[in-house]
Amino acid sequence: MTAKKLFLFCMFLVCEFIFAQHDTISLREVLVSDAQLKNFSNTQSVTVLNDSVIAKNAASLTTLLNYNSTLYFKENGLGMVSSPSFRGTTAQQTAVIWNGININSQLNGLTDFNTIPVSGFDNVTVRGGGGSSIYGSSAIGGSIHLNNELEFGNGFSNALHLNFGSFNTFSAAYNLKASNTNTSVQAGLSRNSSENDYQYLGTSDKRNENGQFYNTSVNAAFGYRINSHHYLKLYSQLFEGERHFSGTLAARSKSKYRDVNTRNLIEWFATSGKWTSRTRTAFLSEQYQYFENAKTQNFESAKAETFIAKYDLNYILHPKVTANFVIDYTQTKGFGEQIGKKNRSIGAVTFLMKHQITRRIGYEIHVKKEVTDNYESPILSSIGTYFHASKNYTVLFNASKNFRIPTFNDLYWQGLGNSDLNPESSYQLEVGQQFRYRKWFLSATAFYMDIRDMIQWNPDDTDGNFRPDNIAAVSSYGAELLLTYEKKIGNHRANIRSNYAYVISEDGETHRQLIYVPMHKANVNLAYYYQKFSFDYQFLFNGYVFTPSKKYNIVSEYFVSNVGIGYDLGNKYTCKIGVRVLNLWNEVYQSVLQRPMPGRNYSMCLTLKM
Amino acid sequence: MMKFIKLVVAALGSALFFASCSPENDEPTKYVPLEKYDSGVLVLNQGLFGQGDATISYISADLSKFENDIFSLANPNVIMGDTGQDIAFYGQFAYIVMNGSNKIEIVNRYTLKSVGTVDEGFSNPRYMAIYNGKGYVTNWGAGNNPSDDYVAVIDLATASVTSAIPVAEGPERIIENAGKLYVAQTGGFSFGNQISVINTATNAVSTITVGDVPNALQIKDGYLWVSYGGKPNYASAETAGGLVQINLNTNAVAHAYAYPDVTKHVSNLVIEGASAYYTVDSGIYKFDLSANALPATPLFTTTSQGVYGVYSFAIKLGRFYVGDAGDYENSGKVHVYSFGSSGESAGTLVNSYTVGVIPAGLYFNL
Numbered sequence A: 001m002t003a004k005k006l007f008l009f010c011m012f013l014v015c016e017f018i019f020a021q022h023d024t025i026s027l028r029e030v031l032v033s034d035a036q037l038k039n040f041s042n043t044q045s046v047t048v049l050n051d052s053v054i055a056k057n058a059a060s061l062t063t064l065l066n067y068n069s070t071l072y073f074k075e076n077g078l079g080m081v082s083s084p085s086f087r088g089t090t091a092q093q094t095a096v097i098w099n100g101i102n103i104n105s106q107l108n109g110l111t112d113f114n115t116i117p118v119s120g121f122d123n124v125t126v127r128g129g130g131g132s133s134i135y136g137s138s139a140i141g142g143s144i145h146l147n148n149e150l151e152f153g154n155g156f157s158n159a160l161h162l163n164f165g166s167f168n169t170f171s172a173a174y175n176l177k178a179s180n181t182n183t184s185v186q187a188g189l190s191r192n193s194s195e196n197d198y199q200y201l202g203t204s205d206k207r208n209e210n211g212q213f214y215n216t217s218v219n220a221a222f223g224y225r226i227n228s229h230h231y232l233k234l235y236s237q238l239f240e241g242e243r244h245f246s247g248t249l250a251a252r253s254k255s256k257y258r259d260v261n262t263r264n265l266i267e268w269f270a271t272s273g274k275w276t277s278r279t280r281t282a283f284l285s286e287q288y289q290y291f292e293n294a295k296t297q298n299f300e301s302a303k304a305e306t307f308i309a310k311y312d313l314n315y316i317l318h319p320k321v322t323a324n325f326v327i328d329y330t331q332t333k334g335f336g337e338q339i340g341k342k343n344r345s346i347g348a349v350t351f352l353m354k355h356q357i358t359r360r361i362g363y364e365i366h367v368k369k370e371v372t373d374n375y376e377s378p379i380l381s382s383i384g385t386y387f388h389a390s391k392n393y394t395v396l397f398n399a400s401k402n403f404r405i406p407t408f409n410d411l412y413w414q415g416l417g418n419s420d421l422n423p424e425s426s427y428q429l430e431v432g433q434q435f436r437y438r439k440w441f442l443s444a445t446a447f448y449m450d451i452r453d454m455i456q457w458n459p460d461d462t463d464g465n466f467r468p469d470n471i472a473a474v475s476s477y478g479a480e481l482l483l484t485y486e487k488k489i490g491n492h493r494a495n496i497r498s499n500y501a502y503v504i505s506e507d508g509e510t511h512r513q514l515i516y517v518p519m520h521k522a523n524v525n526l527a528y529y530y531q532k533f534s535f536d537y538q539f540l541f542n543g544y545v546f547t548p549s550k551k552y553n554i555v556s557e558y559f560v561s562n563v564g565i566g567y568d569l570g571n572k573y574t575c576k577i578g579v580r581v582l583n584l585w586n587e588v589y590q591s592v593l594q595r596p597m598p599g600r601n602y603s604m605c606l607t608l609k610m
Numbered sequence B: 001m002m003k004f005i006k007l008v009v010a011a012l013g014s015a016l017f018f019a020s021c022s023p024e025n026d027e028p029t030k031y032v033p034l035e036k037y038d039s040g041v042l043v044l045n046q047g048l049f050g051q052g053d054a055t056i057s058y059i060s061a062d063l064s065k066f067e068n069d070i071f072s073l074a075n076p077n078v079i080m081g082d083t084g085q086d087i088a089f090y091g092q093f094a095y096i097v098m099n100g101s102n103k104i105e106i107v108n109r110y111t112l113k114s115v116g117t118v119d120e121g122f123s124n125p126r127y128m129a130i131y132n133g134k135g136y137v138t139n140w141g142a143g144n145n146p147s148d149d150y151v152a153v154i155d156l157a158t159a160s161v162t163s164a165i166p167v168a169e170g171p172e173r174i175i176e177n178a179g180k181l182y183v184a185q186t187g188g189f190s191f192g193n194q195i196s197v198i199n200t201a202t203n204a205v206s207t208i209t210v211g212d213v214p215n216a217l218q219i220k221d222g223y224l225w226v227s228y229g230g231k232p233n234y235a236s237a238e239t240a241g242g243l244v245q246i247n248l249n250t251n252a253v254a255h256a257y258a259y260p261d262v263t264k265h266v267s268n269l270v271i272e273g274a275s276a277y278y279t280v281d282s283g284i285y286k287f288d289l290s291a292n293a294l295p296a297t298p299l300f301t302t303t304s305q306g307v308y309g310v311y312s313f314a315i316k317l318g319r320f321y322v323g324d325a326g327d328y329e330n331s332g333k334v335h336v337y338s339f340g341s342s343g344e345s346a347g348t349l350v351n352s353y354t355v356g357v358i359p360a361g362l363y364f365n366l
Helices: A002-015 A035-039 A051-056 A061-068 A408-412 B002-015 B070-074
Strands: A029-031 A046-050 A072-075 A082-085 A094-098 A123-128 A142-147 A150-152 A155-165 A169-179 A183-194 A213-225 A230-244 A256-272 A275-291 A300-318 A321-336 A340-356 A361-372 A379-388 A393-404 A424-437 A440-459 A466-489 A492-507 A520-530 A533-542 A558-568 A574-582 A590-592 A601-609 B040-045 B055-060 B084-090 B093-098 B103-108 B114-118 B125-131 B134-139 B150-155 B160-166 B171-177 B180-185 B194-199 B204-209 B214-220 B223-228 B242-247 B252-258 B266-272 B275-280 B283-288 B310-316 B319-324 B331-338 B349-357 B359-365
Touching: A035 A300, A035 A321, A035 A340, A046 A051, A051 A061, A051 A123, A061 A072, A061 A123, A061 A142, A061 A520, A061 A533, A072 A590, A150 A169, A150 A183, A150 A213, A321 A408, A340 A408, B040 B084, B040 B349, B055 B070, B055 B084, B055 B331, B055 B349, B070 B103, B084 B125, B084 B359, B093 B125, B103 B125, B134 B171, B150 B171, B171 B214, B180 B214, B194 B214, B204 B252, B214 B266, B223 B266, B242 B266, B266 B310, B275 B310, B310 B359, B319 B359, B331 B359
Parallel strands: A094 A142, B125 B171
Antiparallel strands: A029 A150, A046 A123, A072 A082, A123 A142, A155 A169, A155 A601, A169 A183, A183 A213, A213 A230, A230 A256, A256 A275, A275 A300, A300 A321, A321 A340, A340 A361, A361 A379, A379 A393, A393 A424, A424 A440, A440 A466, A466 A492, A492 A520, A520 A533, A533 A558, A558 A574, A574 A601, B040 B055, B040 B359, B084 B093, B093 B103, B103 B114, B125 B134, B134 B150, B150 B160, B171 B180, B180 B194, B194 B204, B214 B223, B223 B242, B242 B252, B266 B275, B275 B283, B310 B319, B319 B331, B331 B349
8 A cells, every 4th residue: 555655646746747858969879888799690590679678577687588588487486596598408508798798607607587687778689599609608598688878969868667566566767868979878776675475376375485585786887989989988787686585385495695796897999990999898796695594694605706808809801791809808706615715717719700792691600719727618619691582581590619618616616516527518500580571570490409518416326415517418409489560550559579489408318308498488478559558468378397306297387477558647758657467367387396476466667758 | 471471381380390299198097095004114205405305105014015105195285395304203193304394294104194294493404303202303504504503302292392402513313312312413514523412301412422424323232333424535534434332321432443444434324133234335234243343345235236325224124125315316216135034145135116216214114
C-alpha cells in the first residue's frame, strides 16, 4: 500500500512539471565503444537490443536476454546466481564484454547475469558463436556486449524509471545524457532491492526464505573532442550488491554474498584519413565476501584486479579492404583465502582483415596469438564470408577456433586446484541465412561446435573431492531462429519478436545431453501501440533439462508469460505509467532443481523522459 | 510472396536439419514397496551435495529382499534432504542426520514413515550418538570458522536442540561409553589429531591426542580403539594412518600402531571378536588385537569388484558389507562378502547391490 501511495504521489508531482528547454542540434556524431563488434562481426549472427527493448524488461541482464535471445538461463531462484548457456556451452564459455573489454570473473570464469543491471547501456548486443580471436577467453558459445555510445551535439536528455513490485521489490534508475559539439557526458544510477520472499507454489506454507537482495550501480561515460582528429573517452562503472542466497526445497540457507566490481576504461582515439588508432587502458576489480552464516561476521573472500593496455590500429588499405592490428597486455592479480596471492600476465597480438570483393560478397579473417607463462596458448583464428544474394536474402558463413583459459580458482584453489591445466579449445562452424521481406525479418543459423580439453570439476575417484581437469569433450550442434515483424496502420503499431533455439550438446564420452542445457527454448514478444497506449505480451518456453542428480534426473519444461500495459500521460515529455503481471498463468516451475520460482506477481512502473 | 515462403521453408529445413529427439518416457509398471524394513541393513546414500537427493536403500538380513529409495516410497511428499550423513536408532525411531539440510529427519525405523523433523540448532551436522534420552550431534559450523564447532544436544522427548557443547574444529564420529562421549576430531575443513571426551553430567570437555585425522571409534573390553587416516596426499605433508588403543579408565593411550608408509590411510575400523578390521584403499585388513604391528597385506581386496576405495564398511550377520561410492556421481554399490568363519575363506563375494549415490553408511536394523 505504501508503495502504491508513493507511486501516485510521484506520478502527479512529476508529470505537472514543465521541463527545461530542449535544444536540438542536427549534427549528431556517435563514437562506438566496441570497434571490432561494429567492424568485424559481419559474418556471424549479431542481434542488437536497443534501449526501448531494454527499458521494457526488468532490471537484470537475465530477464532481458531470457525473453529476447536464445540464451538459456539457469537461475538459482529469482534474483539469485544466474548463469547462461549459449549454444549448449557452459556459463564460463559465454563472454560478457563491457565497452569492448571482457569482464568475466578472473576467479570463477563466469559472469553472474543477475549482477549486471542493464539500465545505463545504450544497447546490449548478442553475438552468437566464436569470438575468442577478438575478445579473448570465453567467447566460445558467444558474447554479450554492453555498450555506451557517446554522442556529440545531441543536447540534454534524462530519464527516470521507477518500479514497484510484489515481494517488496523496488527498482529505480536515473540516466542522463548531455552533449555539445565537443563534450559528451552520460551518467546513470540504479538501485534494485527486493525482500524476494515469494511463496512456493504447490507447497502449503513454504516461502523463499533468505532470498533478499539489493544492489546499486553507477555508470558514467565521458567523451571529449580535442580536435577533429583526436578524442578522449572515459567509461566507468561501479557495482555493489548484497544478496542472501535462498535455500532449496531440501535445504534451508543462512548464507549471503556481497560483491563489489569496478570497471574503468580510458581511450585516446585518433583518426586521420585512412588511419584510426585507439590507445586504451583499463582497470577492472572484482571482490566478493561469502558469509556461510549471514548472522555472523565470518566470511570468505577473494579479490582480483586486472590491468589492460591495448593499442589498436585500423587502416583502410583500399575502399574495400580494411586491416586492423591490435596488440594488448593484460595483467591480473588474484588474492584470496583459498587461492593465495597469484599473478598472471598475458600478451597478445591480433590481426583482423575484411575485404568486400564485390557489392554482394566479402570475407573476414581474424588471427590471434597469446603469449603467457601460465599455459600453452593456441593460435586462434576465424574466417567468415557473407553473401547478399538479393536484397531479401543473405547467407553468412563462419568458422573459428576459440578457447577459454583456466581461472584462478581452477588453477590455485587450495588443495584442489590444478596448476597444470591448459586452455579449453573449440572448433566451430556456423551457417546463417537472413531473409527480409517488407517488415519481416527472419534469421536462421545452424551451428556445430567441437569443444576439447574442457575443464570440468569432477569427483576424484580416490577421495570424492571435486578437482578440475582438462578431460571433457563436448560436441554441440543446433539451430537458432529469430523472427521479427513490424506493422503500422495509422495510429496503430504492432511488432513481434521471437526466438527459438534447438540445441544438442553431447558429452563426448557418454553421448548424453549436458546437464542444464535444454534442447528447446523459445520466446515471443508481442507489442501493440495505439497513440499513447501500449500493450505487450511476453512468452517464454524452456524445454526440460537434465540435472546432475540421479534421483531427480530432470527439471521439467515450463511456459511463463508476462503481460504489461502502459499509458503515456505526458504531452511534451514522456511520462509513462505501466502495470505488469509476471507469470500471468501462475506456472509452477523451477529453473534449477529444488529451487522454485515465483508464481503470479505484479509490478507498477513509471518512466519519465525529459 | 510465394518465393518468400519457399525461401523460409528452405531455410527452416536447412537450419533444422538435425533430427530432434525426446527422452525415454516409459510408464513404469506399478511397483509395490516392501513397506517393512526391519531385519536388514539400511544403506544411507549421501547423494550429491546441493542436489537434495539423499536416499536410503534396504537389504534384508537373508539378502533376498532389496529396495532403493525407501524413504521416498514411505513418504512420497517429504523430501528427505541434502547429503545424508548418519543414522542413529533409538527405541522405534531412526534419526537421519542430513548434513546439507542442517536437519534431522525422524522416522519409524521399521516402516520409514516420517515422524518429524528437527531443523533448528544445527550447522553442518555430522554424526549422532544417543545416551540417556538425549541425542548428541557433532557439528562443523561454518567452513571458514575454526572456532564455531560444537556438539548439539537434542532432547529426544521434545525433538529439539537444547544446548551446544563447544569442541575443537571438525568433530566427526561420536560414541558413548559409561556416560562419556568420545568425539573423533577429524578436523573438518582442516586436519585434527585428537579425541574430545565429554562428560555428559557436566558437559566438561577434555582431549586425548591420537594420530592425524581420527576417523572411526570402537569400544571393546574397557578400551577405546581409534583408527586414524593420516593426512591425505593433497595436504602439505602426507602422513601415515594407524590405530590407537586408549584405556577408558585413565583416558591414556595404551598402545599406538602406525604404518611406516605415509600412503597407507587407515579408515573404517570395526572390532569383531578378538580382531580389528579396517580398510586401506580397496583392501580389508585384519589385525589381531594382541599383535604388535599392523599387517602389511590385506586379508582380501575388493578390486575385482572395481572398488577403488572402500567408502563404508560393516561386519554383521557373519558377513563383510562394503559400500563403494564408485565415481561419486552415479549409483554406488554395496558388496557383501563372506566373513570366513566355519571353514569358508574370508572375502568371497556373496552378492552385490546397486544402491544410491555415495553409500556413506550401513545401519543394521535388527
